[in-house]
Amino acid sequence: MEDLLIKLPALENTRQDVPHPQAEEPYYLPFGDEVSIFMQCHRRHLAVMLKGPTGCGKTRFVEHMAWRLKRPLIIVSCHDDLTAADLVGRFLIRDNATVWQDGPLTRAVRTGAICYLDEVVEARQDAVVVIHPLTDYRRVLPVDKTGELIEATPGFQLVISYNPGYQHVTKDLKPSTRQRFVALDFDFPPPEREAEIVIHESGAEPVLAHDLVALAGRIRGLADRGLAEVPSTRLLVATARLIANGIAPRLACHVALVSPLSDDPVLVAAMLDLVDATLVD
Amino acid sequence: MAEPEGLIIDAARQATAFVSRLWDHDNNVPDNSCTLSACRQRLEFLLSAVHGHAVSLRVAQPPAPPSALSRLFGRIPRHLIETRPLPANDGATIFLPMQLDPGEQSALSPHHFFRLLALQQAGRARRREIQTLPIDTLTLDLFQLSEAVAADHALALHFAGLRLDLAALRRAMLSQRPPPSLLNAVEQAVEELYCGVLKASPDDIPPPLALARKPEDSLDWAVEMSMKISTRTRMPTVRYRGCAKDLWWGKMLPPSSGNQPIRYEEALRDMMQPSANPRRSANLSRRPQAREKTPDEDDETQGMWMVQKDDPQQHVEDPAGLQRPADRDDDADAGDLADSLSELPEAQLISSSKTVRELLLADDPLDQRTTLVLPGKGAAHGIVYPEWDFRVSRYHKEGAIVRLQPPLLGDVGWAESVVARRPALLRQVQLRLEGLRPRRIRYHRQPEGEEIDINACVNAFAERRAGLPPQDRLYQSVKAARRDIAVALLIDISGSTDGWVSQELRIIDVEKEALLLVYLALTKLGDPFCIYAFSGESAQNVSLWPLKNFEENDRILVQRRIAALEPQLYTRAGAAIRHTTSLLTATSAQYRLLILLSDGKPNDVDRYEGRYGVEDMRQAVAEARLQAIHPFCITVDRHAPQYLARVFGARHYAVLQQAETLPVVLADVLRRLIRQ
Secondary structure (H helix, E strand, O other): OOOOOOOOHHHHOOOOOOOOOOOOOOOOOOOOOHHHHHHHHHHOOOEEEEEOOOOOOHHHHHHHHHHHHOOOEEEEEOOOOOOHHHHHEEEEEEOOEEEEEEOHHHHHHHHOOEEEEEOHHHOOHHHHHHOHHHOOOOOEEEEOOOOEEEEOOOOOEEEEEEOOOOOOOOOOOOHHHHOOEEEEEOOOOOHHHHHHHHHHHHOOOHHHHHHHHHHHHHHHHHHHHOOOOOOOHHHHHHHHHHHHOOOOHHHHHHHHHHOOOOOOHHHHHHHHHHHHHHOOO | OOOHHHHHHHHHHHHHHHHHHHHHHHOOOOOHHHOHHHHHHHHHHHHHHHHOOOOEEEEOOOOOOOOHHHHHHOOOOHHHOOOOOOOEEOOOEEEEOOOOOHHHHOOOOHHHHHHHHHHHHHHHHHHOOOOOOOOOHHHHHHHHHHHHHHHHHHHHHHOHHHHHHHHHHHHHHHOOOOOHHHOOHHHHHHHHHHHHHHHOOOOOOOOOOOOOOOHHHHHHHHHHHHHHHHHHHOHHHOOOOOOOOOOOOOEEOOOOOOOOOEEEOOOOHHHHOOOOOOOEEEEOOOOOEEEOOOOOOOOOOOOOOOOOOOOOOOOOOOOOOOOOHHHOOOOOOHHHHHHHHHHOOEEEOOOOOOOOOEEEEOOOOOOOOEEEOOOOOOOOOOEEEEEEEOOOOEEEEEEEEEEEOOOOOOOOHHHHHHHHHOHHHHHHHHHHHHOOOOOEEEEEEEOOOOEEOHHHHHHHHHHHHOOOOOOOOOEEEEEEOOOOEEEEEEEEOOHHHHOEOOOOOEHHHHHHHHHHHHHHHHHHHOOOEEEEEEEEOOOOOEEEEEEEOOOOOOHHHHHHHHHOOOOOOOEOHHHHHHHHHHHHHOOOOOEEEEEEEEOOOOEOOOOOOHHHHHHHHHHHHHHHHHOOEEEEEEEOOOOOHHHHHHHHOOOOEEEOOOHHHHHHHHHHHHHHHHHO
């Protein structure tokens, strides 16, 4: 269990309870029909796969949808040592007795929560196969350790995400897994929307937000010239927050936008040139 | 006692050496950081980020010195004579001067200066859509001015951080304008417009100029303005001689023509025979512009004056046109030829079947190259490999012939000297590969083993208490991991590896050092590996030099073979990859790696260049992959991501930003691939 990163703080107190989303609406600016498609999928019991680069708003979208659908949300960040037992549950010894402890997936199935498996390709194959019976017409979770066959509560929905072209070369989703999902493609928003998001999330001035977005757009142009990772919306929000709190714009861009992206001195120098040209302190 | 003649010659030599030392001393550029080459790559990245596609940056050639005749009789006033290279663009490529004048460096730091000039020229190049430019000099100058102002305005609008730099550049240029007394009435009118621009703020457009949204607007404005100026100044009596161009104004070169290679389909026997005389080479101080042949240049019929009494003075292009470059004798000094070629403003490109006698190298080589299809020679003593033709989507059965060449033996001391010179580098490479030695791995949950697996026992205990069937995998054991791996290193030693990466190192030298260091480190690992170098000319002659077979173990021999590597001819990569693949498949290893060290796109004298070469290489890599071989490419070509991603797939290649890091990167790549 210690391997699981449960992102919602309420879990600490209510071990078996599943957290409900906060009362306040998580900010999410739709770019297309993804909200209505997700609503339909939820209604029709279809599992959803979110594809997109890091920091473009996948997790925020799931949080927003959970809030909108009034469903509890369980987030599991997958890593390469995540086993089926980590998802389903295991026996623990407590007070000289053996106690069955549900895993996050089992808990979601029982309570009808939305279960979000982040970066699912990182998980071990046996863990990925566990979700198969949940994603077709059966909607059941067999727990072989206890001999249970748990039928999913109507509100249960499985959402997975992954980052194409980012993960390990040898790791990819099996076709038999992929075909169980409705796929929603995410990408960085168009400049106007991205600026709106940066303004909302950081409280920065609109002029600055537009400059930052223009700068990010230009740096993204370097992707095919050797830049492995392009600046995400999340990175822009972080930079804008620094600037809004009094750090000089060029310095903030250096530490929060350019430096995290690359170690190559020439690329970093070229990006700093862009920063110099685009922003005025 | 010395002969008087000898004394005079000796004195003259001493005097020349003294004067040239003095001259060198004056012209010394003390700091390399002030030249374009120091920041060229950085600027190319910047331009491609700003414009969304790769923009190539080249060195602007200095203007041709005016000939004595044109100085005497030409009516070019002194202030209009170009003395230095100016920033320019031809619609696709940006040309910048190699260095700045000391006066200009005070206004802006050299890097800021180059950055601004590059962005300005790139902005202007982007606006160039009109193919036909006005012929009239006055209208052309006005058009260029209006376009430049519009490009500056866009730059100031989108890049607020550049406004100060732009203003500084304008101020610096304003201080260099010629005095009005040198100008006539028309020129004064243009000068007034130009100075108005230089005095204005970059985001303003000073009247009578107007913001030109499209180049057509500029053209309309220029035509209208030139009419106005002509009527105002009674133009036919006063001739417009031009406006002194500076760094801000730059130059608008004619648009680059498509780089269509000239094709010679005939079989050319001379190429196959090695030339008796060694090639001579010299450096060009500047390269003349390539020009098209003019229609009346060559007479169809021979005229009357064909008698040549004496050999004319050796010159690259003699006025009578009697001596073509190929006709010259074999012992003319290449340096003299380079000097006289540098003085020509432009020269025509000629393709010849003869072997070239002298190579004159410029900083900025031509795009065009001649392609020749060589006659077939049969596959005697060679291994035939098919070649993929993307145009018809099938293989040419007898595509290329690989010939294994006996490796030459180099200096015995070279390897020792490299190891002695670069102990830190060798240590780094060794450190990186050391972690790969088969080491002991702990296996959990084993049915039998030396130790008890506590975690498994606790789990089994809990499950037994819960009434589940008992687990029997309760032990852990430690075993040495067996790795079953074979590595093939394939080195490109084509002619382009002759390029210099630093003051004393060529690409081939870096490749050799990297090979040696990695070879020394790999021998310690104990996995089977082989090293092959390849090059060649034409499909019939793809040469492969086995530097080390899988079985070979003679360290001194391999080191001497590496030491003997020298740049050869062309890069027919497909055939070389296919041969190495066949060697790898013959090994029994479970995991096979093919690592290609390259310095550029595949190319050869025939059709094997451009897309053809890339597609064949891609096919060869795909074939290797089908045979369970893992190919990887390391290259020093900065433009590689544009084609290597297609050839090797994303994350299966690495581009070196600095060639000197090759040994460490090669070790890193090996480590990464072997770990997987």
